């Protein structure tokens with residue numbers, strides 16, 4: 001794709017990609033289950049809690065919370081791209097607002113959940129501060145995103161950068177960055193850990209189809225399969241195949 005046809009901003013990129021991304025999730029709702037479970041395990045939600053899912057995309061994390069807790073936990077979604085959040089419909093309250101300035105009431109959430117939404121943001125500090133503002137004292141944030149030096153990062157910024165409209169120039173998380181940033185925003189008891197969260201499928205064909213849709217890849221199935229295998233790694237499992245995805249997870253408590 002020539003440079004003049006490339007979307008110029010992340011919002012254009014995500015508006016353009018939202019349809020295929022959400023379709024991938026609709027067709028393979030369990031593929032990223034390990035990723036979501038690892039995040040929700042860090043939150044340890046209780047009945048009566050209010051959670052902010054930000055940026056929520058098509059509501060993948062929000063849907064997992066409702067599946068696990070039903071109406072006992074209230075979820076509010078913040079998503080900058082209205083096109084991306086369109087599929088959420090009326091399942092959740094949705095705010096199409098910047099993640100660093102949501103406009104939501106201070107101290108109105110017990111938890112903030114953020115999955116795979118920060119690696120296109122240069123300055124994450126205002127977002128960490130916004131999370132601190134949104135949480136009650138003792139509230140918990142759980143965040144996960146791609147880490148520097150991993151196969152996941154290599155796939156996103158090499159193969160994908162070449163084969164997706166708009167390219168992919170992720171700014172990945174160095175070890176210690178979540179800890180430093182969350183502590184600077186006022187969070188306490190911050191922990192972070194690089195975590196293996198394999199994406200699971202019945203077969204390699206499904207894996208390639210999912211990734212092609214999720215990332216709007218403009219390449220042949222063989223090229224996608226080879227790139228996934230060479231950069232991220234594919235292994236066989238009892239129930240099919242797994243893509244060796246890994247993300248940096250962090251958790252922190254809002255100051256009392």
Ligand SMILES: C[S@@+](CC[C@H](N)C(=O)[O-])C[C@H]1O[C@@H](n2cnc3c(N)ncnc32)[C@H](O)[C@@H]1O
Pocket residue numbers: 010014054055056057058059060061079080081084099114115116117118120121
């Ligand atoms: C990979 S999706 C993740 C969505 C959802 N949390 C999930 O796990 O499916 C990336 C999300 O980050 C948001 N995003 C991308 N770049 C952004 C930026 N610079 N500022 C704020 N949000 C951004 C997109 O709108 C989208 O919701």
